[in-house]
Amino acid sequence: MTGIARVKLHLPHLHCAMGCDWEDVWGGLGSPTVPGLAPWPDELMSASAHIAREPELSPYGVDRKLVRTMEKQARMALAGAGRLLDAWHPGAGSVAERAETGLFMGLPTIDEPLPGLAVLESWHAYGGRDDWNATLMRETPPFSGLSLLNSSACAHIAATFGLNGPIAAYSPFADAGLSALIDGVHAVAEAECRHAVIGAVSTKLDPLQPLQHAYWGSGGAERQRLPGEASAFLLASADAARNDAVLLGYARGCHSTHDDRGDTVSDLIGQTLEMGGYARTSVGWVLSNQPWQAAHKESLSRALFAFAPLHLPIETRFGYVGPAAATLGVGLVLEGMRRKRRWLTQGTRWEALPMDAPCSLLVMHSPMGQVAVALIGRAGL
Amino acid sequence: MRRGERVVVTGLGAVTGLGVGWKSLWSGLCNGHSAIRRWQPEGMDDFPVKYAAPVDMAGLAQHYGSAAWWDVPMERRTRFGLAAAFEALADAGLAPAELPRRSGIAMGSGVPERDPADMHLALGPDGPDWRLLHRRADQLNPNSGLLNSNDHLSMSLAQSLGICGPSLNFSTACAGAAHAIGHGMRMIRRGECDLMIVGGADSVLNLPTMIGLHLLGAPSTAERFGDRLCRPFDRDRSGFVAAEGAGMLILEREDHAHRRGAQIYAEIAGFGSGMDAYRISAPHPEGLGARLAMQRALRDAQLDPIDVGHINAHGTSTPLNDPAETLAISSTFAGGEHYRQLTVTANKSMLGHLIAAAGAPECIATVLSVADGIVPPTLNLDNxxxxxxxxxxxxxxxxQILRAALSNSFGFGGLNAVIAVKAYD
Known part of the structure; x- marks a missing residue:
């Protein structure tokens, strides 16, 4: 698997509540913005959420009618990918290269009440006398079949930016975002394409989310959990030069019971480091999601034994962003490598310290039990 | 390109409108039986889409009603998927305890199944209110996709079998299962796993999803042809016929299969994907993404076009897909006009369209075509x-004796995937 270490990871771009520019976001990590008001009654979950501003899609020539068929997560994905592709190849000269460019994405499920509350309101206003199925047929938006299909986000990106390369999309949690990274890098390493756009997006904020979080069973922790909206993208390209950021190793697995959670995470971290040829002490920065669950913290501590590298719980700043946690994490690592800095938490205080170790480790958990781990460092060291 | 281990198919499982089990699927396809019948969503008798290919739940219960998982709440697709996966494992001669430690799962799934009655829980005397829905959460339909995330099948399978390897769920619309099979093959080839349970399961035969598909104009509303409505490549085709079900394959590293004396059906030799980059709701008229996916699958499998004798087509019976796929095949196999030598079949003429799962039973059929030397027909191709x-x-x-064959799956929005199957010798 050494081929993956020849694939350069670069051009991270994001769209999140903290902004769309890494300068703002990196600087803002120390003094985060105040979250907005979540679109659901405050008794259900946290009343706050990290709400991303509505993406501006007009620069990409997307028809307004088409935009109306897209859920916010598809719009955030399109904006994130667009910003990356603009930075990579501004102007028309990029078309030929894009034709051989792949797309690998982590996608959430689309949560949308069926029927919507407005339909229920009109049904109620008529005293519930209308035939329910007929109401549903009459009131369902004509493009709902398109809007509610999560992979439409990929199709919009491909159609808007002219990508004809290989494609894969994974869902629905943070491990899916890391799978997009792993397989996208492999696609480049195995010469399936010279470049791969790799990205992930969170679900849009919706009042169904608190129900689902409660069902996934975080033992009441959902009340402390701030949901967020974000998309984050990067590019994987062939022929990494010395010191370019690369994926050094990875491992994927799942714990089929709660009891084996720590063993699974420990095994996967061990496999990842072995694949990359690094020891635990080479890891200078660990970024993970779902840090508010005691079981996750415990499993991470067990996996890293007494060695405790600086740990960044991504979602304490960005909110619960599902698959996007993975590519946001990769973006933070790439930015950190560029700046030679890393953020860490000391209780509630955040501090940026020098990045003095060769590797960073991403550990992505899903509420259903999947775990994906990735090791990122510099090529040729 | 780095070449690793050969990946072979050692077990098959299926639940479709043709019956429970891969033998029902294969026998039905080879004998030209159709699973398509008159259908209406539960509680309706005037839904515009009149035909579908549903699974016989009573038949499935006869086979699996005593299984420990049968009474656990789950979506229909998860139930189909578990049944097919357990059949595939048994077909491979594997008990759960005998699975290698480095086993993984890759599944394709689509839009979650929704029960519109769930939202009724939000209604109170003063109208709808989110608080009411949340307070009544314990009354939500536990079989609904509102509570079951779309990796529910892959994780239910992992939990049932005690698998701690990768558990991936692919969401590429109608190409989901083909992606799962292709990436599962690659995970073995790259050395990440020794065995993968791959495939897909889906059911769109619920009112919210069918309304969404109907409003897009995708399924046929015609009644003229009765249960012969699905007519891939026929001039009178008018849309796809929705179906439900699952297909599962056990993929193994060749030496692992040999060591345990497993039967080998065929080799999954390559996989390719490609995007149309055209329109969100229509395929590229010349099948550009489909052609690229076929070319990439051939390259990945180290096959020349002339090695291929047969294509299991996506063949949806929609006005736009079938000519675009024909052009894609013609251009991929243009050298020496090899496309004239190919047999091309459309299983959907009998099975209907299993949407995200479609690629799985069609890949099984492709594997069996290569293994048995039989190509199933395309039904209803009268004109x-x-x-x-x-x-x-x-x-x-x-x-037809086959050295190699392709299985095409093209997802909504131009997300295409192709699997290359080689005869195993």
Missing amino acids: PDPACHLDYVPGTARR
Whole structure:
């Protein structure tokens, strides 16, 4: 698997509540913005959420009618990918290269009440006398079949930016975002394409989310959990030069019971480091999601034994962003490598310290039990 | 390109409208039986879409009603998927305890199944209110996709089997299962796993999803042809016929299969994908993404186009897909006009369209075509569309010795995936 270490990871771009520019976001990590008001009654979950501003899609020539068929997560994905592709190849000269460019994405499920509350309101206003199925047929938006299909986000990106390369999309949690990274890098390493756009997006904020979080069973922790909206993208390209950021190793697995959670995470971290040829002490920065669950913290501590590298719980700043946690994490690592800095938490205080170790480790958990781990460092060291 | 281990198919499982088990699937396809019948969503008798290919739940219960998982709440697709996966494992001669430690799962799934009655829980005397829905959460339909995330099948399978390897769920619309099979093959080839349970399961035969599909104009509303409504490549085709079900394959590293003396059906030799980059709701008219996916699958499998004798087509019976796929095949196999030598079949003429799962039973059929030397027919091809000019094996199955074959799956929005299957010798 050494081929993956020849694939350069670069051009991270994001769209999140903290902004769309890494300068703002990196600087803002120390003094985060105040979250907005979540679109659901405050008794259900946290009343706050990290709400991303509505993406501006007009620069990409997307028809307004088409935009109306897209859920916010598809719009955030399109904006994130667009910003990356603009930075990579501004102007028309990029078309030929894009034709051989792949797309690998982590996608959430689309949560949308069926029927919507407005339909229920009109049904109620008529005293519930209308035939329910007929109401549903009459009131369902004509493009709902398109809007509610999560992979439409990929199709919009491909159609808007002219990508004809290989494609894969994974869902629905943070491990899916890391799978997009792993397989996208492999696609480049195995010469399936010279470049791969790799990205992930969170679900849009919706009042169904608190129900689902409660069902996934975080033992009441959902009340402390701030949901967020974000998309984050990067590019994987062939022929990494010395010191370019690369994926050094990875491992994927799942714990089929709660009891084996720590063993699974420990095994996967061990496999990842072995694949990359690094020891635990080479890891200078660990970024993970779902840090508010005691079981996750415990499993991470067990996996890293007494060695405790600086740990960044991504979602304490960005909110619960599902698959996007993975590519946001990769973006933070790439930015950190560029700046030679890393953020860490000391209780509630955040501090940026020098990045003095060769590797960073991403550990992505899903509420259903999947775990994906990735090791990122510099090529040729 | 780095070449690793060969990946072979050692077990098959299926639940479709043709019955429970891969033998029902294969026998039905080879004998030209159709699973398509008159259908209406539960509680309706005037839904515009009149035909579908549902699974016989009573038949499934006869086979699996005593299984420990049968009474656990889950979506229909998860139930189909578990049944097919357990059949595939048994077919491979594997008990759960015998699975290698480095086993993984890759599944394709689509839009979650929704029960519109769930939202009624939000209604109170003063109208709808989110608080009411949340307070009544314990009354939500536990079989609904509102509570079951779309990796529910892959994780239910992992939990049932005690698998701690990768558990991936692919979401590429109608190409989901093909992606799962292709990436599962690659995970073995790259050395990440020794064995993968791959495939897909889906059910769109619920009112919210069918309304969404109907409003897009995707399924046929015609009644003229009765249960012969699905007519891939025929000039009178008018849309797909929705179906439900699952297909599962056990993929193994060749030496692992040999060590345990497993039967080997065929080799999954390559996988390719490609995007149309055209329109969100229509395929590229010349099948650009489909052609690129076929070319990439051939390259990945180290096959020349002339090695391929047969294509299990996506063949949806929609006005736009079938001529575009024909053009894609013609251009991929243009050298020496090899496309004239190919047999091309459309299983959907009998199975209907299993949406995200479609690629799984169709890949099983492709594997069995290569293994048994039989190509199932395309039914209802009474008047070929002049734009569809290939040999679609109309009406009756045909014997054909095959060295290699392709299985095409093209997802909504132009997300295409192709699996290359080689005879195992």
